[in-house]
Structures are given as structure tokens and as C-alpha cells.
């Protein structure tokens with residue numbers, strides 16, 4: 001059984017949650033991160049090895065130092081808009097970094113890889129919910145670089161016997177139950193932290209990009225999956241790779257879409273605060289709805305998302321509110337809502 005896992009990008013939002021979950025399972029994570037976007041204080045469950053994934057020699061040293069028998073790869077440039085303005089850095093880190101990592105793993109005979117992929121590899125969906133058989137036509141630089149890395153991993157698997165699992169996350173959201181790690185990207189472009197900040201009165205009104213989509217309330221629909229559920233999927237992927245050769249790409253989502261207005265409604269119920277917002281034009285390239293069909297992950301990994309949107313928002317608020325000085329540390333977000341509020345669960349059209 002794999003025991004020691006090197007987490008590339010483990011000082012970031014998703015990677016740190018996975019490190020925590022691995023340590024809880026008695027496994028030994030070590031983090032390799034250049035701290036370009038991650039936080040030193042998120043590395044608590046194993047050593048931090050500072051380095052750049054594009055530096056093959058540094059990655060080889062880290063694999064040996066950690067005694068890693070598996071790697072999880074989270075390090076990437078992720079801000080979609082920035083990718084359009086600066087594709088060079090996206091190809092460099094997301095594709096070049098993956099190539100460097102794969103060469104390092106090969107040099108060290110480290111033969112198991114879990115890769116953080118994304119639903120952005122699909123682009124505009126042809127049919128919903130999205131299955132893994134959907135055409136892969138990413139609509140932006142970010143998605144193209146993530147797909148290129150995924151394909152490179154599959155090629156290494158076919159030629160060199162690497163065992164791999166690409167987890168295509170939908171929208172990662174929420175925070176760990178203890179409020180130790182949260183979603184704080186810089187710049188932040190993700191809906192839930194932005195909407196919470198507006199609810200906290202710390203930012204201008206939230207911009208709702210489009211209220212004229214062909215969805216039930218006109219706003220865009222996404223599949224928000226709790227980051228602790230994502231962490232669970234990573235552990236299941238490791239277990240599978242211990243037993244099975246080959247590779248696979250799997251959707252990791254809830255299978256339930258939530259609209260922007262439903263997110264706002266849930267935030268207001270959970271926090272007891274209004275979420276000031278204004279309607280802005282649609283953004284180019286934003287599909288009206290994205291929602292996973294997670295049945296292949298259920299069949300292959302036994303994965304099932306356990307948290308709903310209310311839990312996502314409760315944990316995110318419990319992380320942010322004390323740090324923003326809105327509620328005291330350890331306070332519950334909103335006594336009236338915890339455990340009782342559940343958003344309407346309408347399927348994606």
C-alpha cells in the first residue's frame with residue numbers, strides 16, 4: 001500500500017485539504033511547492049520542500065527525500081482570465097511543469113500519479129450532465145493547458161506503465177470542518193468567496209454575470225463540490241491505483257447544479273446577511289450550465305459527494321468570517337440555518 005505521497009502544490013487550497021485528509025488516514029504527505037500562490041501556514045501535515053515543479057532535478061530530489069511512492073499534482077496557474085492575457089506562463093507551468101514532473105517520476109521509478117484536472121477540459125457542453133465521453137474541446141487557455149497535461153500523462157501511462165488518475169474537478173468550494181484551510185486565491189475569481197465577501201460588507205456588490213441564460217432563473221449553473229469530498233476522491237484514487245494498472249479520467253462533482261441566485265439565496269440563509277449584488281453582462285466563453293455526471297467515479301472509486309451547498313457555504317463562512325473580523329473565532333455561522341437549510345436541488349437543464 002502506498003504510504004508516502006509527494007503533493008506538488010500542496011500549500012494551495014485543494015492540495016492542503018488533501019494533505020490533511022491523507023495524514024488523517026495514517027499516510028505520510030510531504031508538500032513540494034514554490035509558494036507562488038500557496039501559504040506556508042497551510043503546510044501542517046508533513047514537511048514542506050520548497051521548489052518549482054519546472055525544475056526537474058528539484059522534483060527528483062523531493063521524491064527521493066520524501067521516499068514517495070506516489071505523487072499528487074496540484075500545481076498550476078488557474079485564473080482563467082489571466083490565461084488569455086498570459087498564455088506563456090500557463091503553458092510553462094501547467095504543461096512544462098507536468099512534463100518536468102513526469103520525467104522526474106520516471107527517473108525515480110515513482111509510478112503512481114493523481115492529477116488535478118478540471119471540467120474546463122470539456123469547454124461548452126454538448127449534453128448535460130457531463131460524462132467523460134463528452135468531446136474534449138476546452139474553450140480557454142487554462143482548459144487547453146490542463147488537457148495537454150492530462151494527455152501527456154496518459155501517453156506516459158501507455159508507454160512507460162505509469163498508473164494514473166486524472167480527477168476532473170467541477171467547482172471546488174468550502175473549507176475543512178475545523179476551519180484551518182480555506183479558499184483564498186489571489187486574485188479571487190470564484191463565486192462563493194466573492195459572494196461571502198459581499199455579504200460581509202467588505203467588497204462592492206457581487207457581480208452576477210448574466211441573468212438571461214436559458215436556465216430556470218436566468219443565472220449560470222455550476223456544480224459546487226466540497227473540497228473535503230474532493231480530498232476523499234484522491235484517497236480513493238490512490239487505493240484504486242494500488243490494485244489496478246492503467247489510467248483513467250473521472251469527473252468529480254455532485255451531479256447537482258446550483259445557479260448563482262441559488263448560491264446567493266443559500267448564503268443569505270446560512271449567514272443571516274443580505275448579499276448585495278448587481279447584474280453584469282455575460283462573460284465571453286461562460287457556458288450557461290455545467291454539471292457533472294459523477295457516475296463513473298461512483299462506479300470506479302465508490303465516490304459520492306456527501307456535502308451539499310449549504311454545508312459548503314457554512315464551512316466557507318466559518319473559515320472566512322473570523323478572519324475578516326465579522327464573527328468571533330469558533331462562532332457558528334448562523335444558528336438558525338445550520339443543519340436545517342438545504343437549497344432547492346433542481347437538476348441542470
Ligand SMILES: NC(=O)c1ccc[n+]([C@@H]2O[C@H](COP(=O)([O-])OP(=O)(O)OC[C@H]3O[C@@H](n4cnc5c(N)ncnc54)[C@H](O)[C@@H]3O)[C@@H](O)[C@H]2O)c1
Pocket residue numbers: 008009010011012013014015032033034035036037038039051052053054073074075076077078093097116117118119146168169170171172173185
Ligand atoms: N479550485 C478549483 O475550483 C479547481 C477546479 C478544477 C481544477 N482545479 C485544479 O486543482 C489544482 C489546485 O487548485 P487550487 O484551487 O488549490 O489552486 P491554488 O493556487 O490554491 O494551489 C496551487 C498551488 O500550486 C503552487 N504552485 C503554482 N505554481 C507552482 C510551481 N511552478 N512550482 C511549484 N508549486 C507551484 C502554488 O503555490 C499553490 O500552492 C489546480 O491544478 C487546478 O487546475 C481547481
